[in-house]
Amino acid sequence: MTLDARIPDGPLAEKWDRHRFAGRLINPANKRKYSIIVVGSGLAGASAAATLAELGYRVRVFTMHDSPRRAHSIAAQGGINAAKNYQNDGDSIFRLFYDTIKGGDFRAREANVYRLAQLSNNIIDQCVAQGVPFAREYGGSLANRSFGGAQVSRTFYARGQTGQQLLLGAYGALMRQVQLGKVSIHSRQEMMDLAVEDGRAKGIVTRDMRTGAIASHAAHAVVLATGGYGNVYYLSTNAMASNVTAVWRAYKRGAFFANPCFVQIHPTCIPVHGDYQSKLTLMSESLRNDGRVWVPKKSGDKRPAGEIPEAERDYYLENRYPAFGNLVPRDVASRNAKEVCDRGRGVGETGLAVYLDFADAVRRDGMETIYRKYGNLFQMYEKITARNPLKQPMMIYPAVHYTMGGLWVDYDLMSTVPGLFVLGEANFSDHGANRLGASALMQGLADGYFILPNTIGTYLSCCAPGEPDGSASLFADTEKEVEAHLARLLAVQGKRTVDDIHRELGRLLWDHCGMARNSAGLQQAQARIPQIREEFWHNVLIPGSGRQLNQSLERAGRLADFLEFAELLVMDALHRQESCGCHLREESQTEEHEARRDDERYAYVAAWQYRGTTERPMLHQEPLTFENVTPSQRSYK
Amino acid sequence: MQSRKINISLEIWRQENPEAPGSFQRYSLAGLSADMSFLEMLDVLNERLTLEGQEPVAFDHDCREGICGMCGAVVNGQPHGPEPGTTLCQLHLRHFKDGDHLVIEPFRARAFRIEKDLVVDRSSLDQIIQAGGYVSVNTGGAPDANTIAIPQQTAEQAMDAAACIGCGACVAACPNASAMLFVSARVSQLALLPQGQPERRLRALNMVGSMDELGFGNCSNERECEAACPKGISIRHIARLNREFLKAALF
Numbered sequence: 001m002t003l004d005a006r007i008p009d010g011p012l013a014e015k016w017d018r019h020r021f022a023g024r025l026i027n028p029a030n031k032r033k034y035s036i037i038v039v040g041s042g043l044a045g046a047s048a049a050a051t052l053a054e055l056g057y058r059v060r061v062f063t064m065h066d067s068p069r070r071a072h073s074i075a076a077q078g079g080i081n082a083a084k085n086y087q088n089d090g091d092s093i094f095r096l097f098y099d100t101i102k103g104g105d106f107r108a109r110e111a112n113v114y115r116l117a118q119l120s121n122n123i124i125d126q127c128v129a130q131g132v133p134f135a136r137e138y139g140g141s142l143a144n145r146s147f148g149g150a151q152v153s154r155t156f157y158a159r160g161q162t163g164q165q166l167l168l169g170a171y172g173a174l175m176r177q178v179q180l181g182k183v184s185i186h187s188r189q190e191m192m193d194l195a196v197e198d199g200r201a202k203g204i205v206t207r208d209m210r211t212g213a214i215a216s217h218a219a220h221a222v223v224l225a226t227g228g229y230g231n232v233y234y235l236s237t238n239a240m241a242s243n244v245t246a247v248w249r250a251y252k253r254g255a256f257f258a259n260p261c262f263v264q265i266h267p268t269c270i271p272v273h274g275d276y277q278s279k280l281t282l283m284s285e286s287l288r289n290d291g292r293v294w295v296p297k298k299s300g301d302k303r304p305a306g307e308i309p310e311a312e313r314d315y316y317l318e319n320r321y322p323a324f325g326n327l328v329p330r331d332v333a334s335r336n337a338k339e340v341c342d343r344g345r346g347v348g349e350t351g352l353a354v355y356l357d358f359a360d361a362v363r364r365d366g367m368e369t370i371y372r373k374y375g376n377l378f379q380m381y382e383k384i385t386a387r388n389p390l391k392q393p394m395m396i397y398p399a400v401h402y403t404m405g406g407l408w409v410d411y412d413l414m415s416t417v418p419g420l421f422v423l424g425e426a427n428f429s430d431h432g433a434n435r436l437g438a439s440a441l442m443q444g445l446a447d448g449y450f451i452l453p454n455t456i457g458t459y460l461s462c463c464a465p466g467e468p469d470g471s472a473s474l475f476a477d478t479e480k481e482v483e484a485h486l487a488r489l490l491a492v493q494g495k496r497t498v499d500d501i502h503r504e505l506g507r508l509l510w511d512h513c514g515m516a517r518n519s520a521g522l523q524q525a526q527a528r529i530p531q532i533r534e535e536f537w538h539n540v541l542i543p544g545s546g547r548q549l550n551q552s553l554e555r556a557g558r559l560a561d562f563l564e565f566a567e568l569l570v571m572d573a574l575h576r577q578e579s580c581g582c583h584l585r586e587e588s589q590t591e592e593h594e595a596r597r598d599d600e601r602y603a604y605v606a607a608w609q610y611r612g613t614t615e616r617p618m619l620h621q622e623p624l625t626f627e628n629v630t631p632s633q634r635s636y637k
Numbered sequence: 638m639q640s641r642k643i644n645i646s647l648e649i650w651r652q653e654n655p656e657a658p659g660s661f662q663r664y665s666l667a668g669l670s671a672d673m674s675f676l677e678m679l680d681v682l683n684e685r686l687t688l689e690g691q692e693p694v695a696f697d698h699d700c701r702e703g704i705c706g707m708c709g710a711v712v713n714g715q716p717h718g719p720e721p722g723t724t725l726c727q728l729h730l731r732h733f734k735d736g737d738h739l740v741i742e743p744f745r746a747r748a749f750r751i752e753k754d755l756v757v758d759r760s761s762l763d764q765i766i767q768a769g770g771y772v773s774v775n776t777g778g779a780p781d782a783n784t785i786a787i788p789q790q791t792a793e794q795a796m797d798a799a800a801c802i803g804c805g806a807c808v809a810a811c812p813n814a815s816a817m818l819f820v821s822a823r824v825s826q827l828a829l830l831p832q833g834q835p836e837r838r839l840r841a842l843n844m845v846g847s848m849d850e851l852g853f854g855n856c857s858n859e860r861e862c863e864a865a866c867p868k869g870i871s872i873r874h875i876a877r878l879n880r881e882f883l884k885a886a887l888f
Contacts, residue, residue: 051776066697067763069803070705086783122779129779131772131832133795140786158796164704165799172771179767187760210752239699273640274670276677279701349640383723386672386731449776497687499680543692548654549753551695552687 003256003607003622006410007111012628013093016115019411020454024461031056033465036456037204037219038062039191039246041174042071043167043441044424045225047448050173053182055453060217061174062186062206064241069171072227072239073424073444076163077284078147079155080441082120087144091152093117098629099150100439103329104404104432105581105597106631107259107605109624111411112429119446124156126449130169134158148285148437149327155438160284160376166441170448186217190554191246192482194222194420195474196253201419202470205478207486209554212547214482216475218468220460221419223452224250225444228403228425230263232562232569233514234506236400237269237282243558244565247407247426255415256607256620258408258428260565261573264435264582265515266401267333270384271353275503280399281384283377285437288326288333290361290370291394293317295354299344305355305393316340324636331434331582331595332636334398335515341397348395357393398515402440404431404581405572408607408622412455413447416609419459423447428605433581486546489556494539498555501536505559505566508532513573518586522574529570533563568608568617575619578602592637599631641671643735645678649694650742655750661740671731675718676701676708678730695754703727703867706802709809710755711742716806716865724804724867744809747852748816759805761851762819768847769840770823772832785831798826800868807862807870813854818862820844821878822870828881838888841881 008019026034035058038049045061046068053059061068083096097117101108124142128134134156135143147155158165177183188209195203195216203218229244230236251257268283294315296308316336318325326333337354340346347353361370367390371378378389385395406428407415413429414421424444431439463469508528512521536559544550579588579595580602588596605622644667652659664682673681676698683693698708703724710725712718718728733739743751748761799822807818824841827833833840849855856875863872 047776054775065699065707066759067706067803069763070699070707072700072705074706075700075702075704084782122777124782125779126774126776128782129772129774129832131795131827131830133792133799133826133830134782135796136787136789136792138789140788141783158799161704161800164802165796168799172766173774173776175763175767176771176773178763179769185763239705240701241699273672276670276673276681278674278677278680281702383727384674384729386729453776495688497684499684541687543687543690549695549756552693 001416001620003408003620004410005109005622006412007109008411012110012114015111016118023455023458026457026460028056030465032058034058034460034463035060035219035468036221036223037217038223038225039204040071040225040227040424040426041065041068041171042073042225042227042424043163043170043444044448045071045223046167046170046174047445048223048225048423048452049183050170050177051449051453052456053177059177059183060186060219061183062189062191062204064188064190064209066187068174068185068187069168071167072242073167073441074164075239076441077160077282078286079145079157079162079438080123080166081147081154081436081438082124082156082442083117083154084121084124086142087153089152091154095152096120096154100430100436101432101629102632103436104434105634106432106599106603106626107262107580107624108430108432110626110628115451116430116443116446119450120442122450123442123445127166127169130172132158132165132169149329150436163441166445170445191226192249192557193478194250194253195470195478196417197470197474199254199418201417202468202474205475205482207482210549212545212550214479216479218470218475220463220468221421221456223421223423224407224426225423225448226426228406229565230400230403232505232566233400233509234502235272235277235280237266237280240279243561245558245561247422248561248565250407250415250417250420252610254417254610255420255422256408256609257405257568258605258607259405259433259572260569260608261513261576261583262404262433262581263400264330264402264404265334265398267330267337267398268356268396269399270381271348271395271397272350282399282401283381283396285330287356287374287377287394290373291326291356291358292360293326293333293354293356295340295345295347301345305347305357314340314345321636328636331515335584337396337398338515353395353397355393356396358389359393362390402435404428404433404435408605412458413452414455414459421452421456423452486553486557489540489553489560490542490546492537492540492542494541496535496539497541498552498559501532501540502559502562505529505532505563509566509569513570515582516584516586517573519574522570525570526567526574529563529567536560536563571617572606572608576602576606595634597633603631641731642668643671643730643733645669645730645733646738647682648738648740649754651694651754652751654753659751669730671729673730674701674726675728675730676726695756697756698726701726704802706804709744709804709806711744711809713740716744716809717867721864722867722869724802744805746808746814748814749805749808757805759803761853762803762805762816764851765816765820765844765847766823769836769843772827773836787831791829795826795829798822798829798870798874801870802868804867806865806867808853810861810865811854812859812861813857815856816848816853817856817875817878818866818870818872820848821874824881825874825877828877837881838885841878841885845878845882
C-alpha cells in the first residue's frame with residue numbers, strides 16, 4: 001500500500017478552494033440518511049458533531065465523561081492564533097503558515113498548514129458569533145497578545161481560560177443540535193474497538209462505564225477526536241483519563257500511526273513533589289517574559305535561593321543563548337533544564353527543578369506591575385505549592401504536554417481505513433515535530449468546524465444512504481473480542497495496582513524517550529517495555545467485576561493499550577536518527593551541542609502499519625516536499 | 638526542606654449503585670504529606686484498599702487543575718471542602734490539621750443521581766443548557782469578528798459569568814437544590830453580549846422552565862451557592878436572571 005495524502009494541485013493559496021470544488025456533495029435531502037459517529041467531545045469532536053448535524057447528518061457523540069463539556073480542551077490557557085492582522089503588525093495568512101511550519105521544524109505538509117492558517121480567521125468570526133467572551137480593548141475591538149516567541153500579536157484569548165471558553169462555545173452549538181433532535185449524546189461510554197469490514201470503518205463497540213454493558217453502534221462513518229497520548233508517560237499535563245485506546249484500537253484495525261515519537265515537553269510546569277503525584281500542572285510560558293531561569297553553579301548546593309550570591313548563580317539560558325535568553329523555544333528550554341538537573345545542579349526537595357526568578361523584574365518594574373501581569377498564575381502556583389513567587393523564586397520543571405504524532409490522515413482528514421476520520425490532537429497532521437503555542441485550539445476547531453464537514457461528503461457519496469451496512473456477525477465478533485479482553489484483565493488477580501505499573505512505564509519512557517534520546521537508551525527501553533507488559537498481564541490486580549462502575553478496570557484497559565503503544569513510540573524514536581522539533585537525538589548534534597536536523601534522510605512522515613502481534617510494524621514514508629518555503633536550521637544563539 | 642506529615646481519619650459515603658442503599662465507612666490514613674492534594678489522598682486510600690482486596694472509592698475527576706468541573710464532593714458539609722474559590726482537586730492537605738476527621742459525601746440533589754460512592758450524574762445540567770444556553774448560529778458565514786464593538790467592561794462582565802465550570806457545587810450547597818447560579822451564569826453571559834440579544838427572552842424562559850422540570854428547587858436567597866462556587870460566580874447574576882425572566886414573562 002502506498003500512502004497518498006491526496007494533496008490538491010495548484011498554487012498553495014488555491015488548493016483548499018479547488019479541493020472543495022472537486023469534492024463530491026451529498027444532496028441536502030439525503031444527508032439525514034447518513035449516520036456519523038463522533039468519538040470525543042473536545043474542541044474537534046464537539047465542533048465537528050455540531051456542524052455535521054447543522055448540515056443535516058444524523059450524529060451520535062460518544063464521550064467517556066459525564067458531560068461533553070469536560071474534555072481536556074477545556075484546560076488550554078493561553079489562547080488561539082489567527083492571521084487577522086488586527087494589530088497591523090505585518091501578520092498575514094502566509095506568515096502564520098510560515099511560522100507554523102518552521103516551528104514544526106519542517107516536518108508537516110505545506111498544504112495542510114496553509115489551509116489551517118487560512119481557516120484561522122473564520123474560527124475567530126465563528127466563536128465571536130457564538131458569544132465567546134474574548135478579551136477586548138477599551139474601544140471594544142478584540143485584543144491580541146504575542147505568544148510563544150511570535151513576533152506578531154495574533155493570539156486571541158479569554159483571560160487564562162481560552163480553551164474553556166472555546167469549548168463551551170462548541171458545546172453550546174452541540175447542545176443546540178441535541179435539542180433539535182439531530183445529535184444524541186452517549187455519555188460515560190468508552191470506545192473499546194473499531195468495527196472494520198471489507199477494509200472500511202463500519203462502527204464502534206463501546207463499554208457503558210456505569211453498567212459495564214458492551215454495545216455496538218453502526219454508522220456510515222466514524223470520526224475519532226479522542227485527543228493525545230501524553231499519559232503514556234504517566235505524569236503529564238494531560239487530564240487523568242486522557243488515553244490512547246481509541247486510536248490504538250483503530251491502529252490495530254488498519255489505520256497507520258504517524259510520527260508517534262513527536263512529543264512536546266513543556267518547560268514551565270510545577271515540579272514533581274512526591275511518589276503519590278498524580279499529574280503535573282502547567283504554568284503559562286508567558287512567565288518567561290519576565291522571569292530569569294537559574295540554578296546554583298555548584299552541584300549539590302542546598303542553600304535557600306536567597307542565600308546564594310549572584311556570583312554563584314548560573315543563568316544558563318542567558319549565558320548559552322545570549323540573543324534569546326530566557327525566551328528560547330520550549331524544546332531548548334526543556335532540554336537545558338533537564339541537563340542541569342542531571343548534572344546535580346537542580347534545586348528543591350527532589351533536585352528536579354530550576355528557579356524562575358522574578359526578583360529582577362520586580363526591581364525594574366515594581367511589584368504592582370509584575371503582579372498585574374502574572375497575578376493569577378502566582379496565585380495558582382501558591383495554591384499548589386504554598387510558596388509566594390514574589391518572595392522566593394518559583395521552581396519549575398519540564399513535563400509532557402502535547403503529542404504531535406497521531407493517526408495518519410490524508411488532506412480530507414481520513415485515515416488509511418476508509419470511513420475513519422481523525423481530528424484534533426488524535427491525528428498527526430499540522431504541527432510537524434513541534435507545536436507552537438496557541439495552535440492546538442486553532443487546529444482542533446479548524447478540523448471540526450470547517451475541514452471535516454467539507455470533506456466527509458466525498459467518502460459518504462460512495463456509501464448507499466439508509467441503514468449502515470456493517471454485518472451482524474462483524475459486531476458480534478468484535479464485541480466478543482472486547483469481552484474476552486476485559487475478562488482476561490479481570491482474571492489476572494495479581495499483586496500490583498494499575499497505577500503502580502503505569503508509573504514504572506512512565507519513568508522508563510521519561511528517562512529514555514524524553515527530550516534527549518540516544519540509541520543505547522532507546523534500545524534499553526525497547527527491551528524493558530515487553531517485560532513490563534508481561535508483568536502487567538501476570539501481576540495486575542483489578543478489584544470488582546466488569547458489570548459495574550469500575551474505575552480500576554477502566555484504567556487497566558487504558559494501560560494495557562499504553563503498554564503496547566509504548567513499544568511503537570520507542571521504535572519510531574529509535575528509527576528517526578535526527579534531532580528534530582521537540583527532541584534532541586544525541587547522535588545528531590552540531591559542534592555546539594545544538595540539534596541537527598537531517599533533511600536528507602528524514603524529511604518524511606513516518607507512518608507505521610500494524611501487522612499482528614508477532615511481526616514488526618511496517619514503516620511507510622510519506623515524503624515531505626517544500627515548494628513555498630525553504631527549510632532552514634533553527635538557531636537561537 | 639521536608640514537608641509536614643499528618644494523619645487524617647475519613648468517613649466516606651459508599652454506595653454500590655444508584656438503587657443500592659448507601660452508608661458511611663471509616664478509614665484512617667497516617668503519615669500523609671501536607672503537600673498532597675485532596676484527590677491524591679483518595680488515590681493513596683484507593684491503592685491501599687485495592688491491595689487489601691477491597692473495592693476502591695469511586696470518585697469523579699479529570700483535569701486536576703480546577704477547570705473541567707468533573708470533580709467534587711461535600712467535605713464536612715462544604716462542597717469542594719473548606720477553602721474558598723477552590724475545586725476539590727486544587728485543595729491540599731496543608732489546609733487540614735493533624736488528626737482531622739473528614740466526612741466525605743457526594744453532591745446530593747434530586748436532579749443528580751448517585752451512580753456509585755461519590756460519583757453523581759449531572760447530565761441534568763446539560764439538559765438545562767439544551768433548553769437555550771447558546772446562540773443559535775450555524776457554522777459558516779459569521780461576520781468579521783470585529784464588526785460589533787463590545788465595551789471592554791461588558792466583555793469582562795460576560796467573562797465573569799462564563800467562568801462557570803458546571804461542577805454542580807452550587808446545587809449541592811443550596812438547601813433547595815436549586816441550579817439558579819448555574820442557569821444565571823449562562824443567561825447573564827449571553828444577555829450581556831450583543832450576540833445573545835435575539836434569543837434573550839426565550840432563553841431565560843426556557844432555561845428556567847427546564848430547570849424546574851428537571852426537579853431542581855427554587856432560589857430563596859440563601860447565598861450558599863456563591864459561597865461554595867469554586868469560580869467565584871456572584872449571585873448578582875441571579876439578580877440579572879430574575880430581571881431577565883420577569884421581563885420575558887411580562888412583555
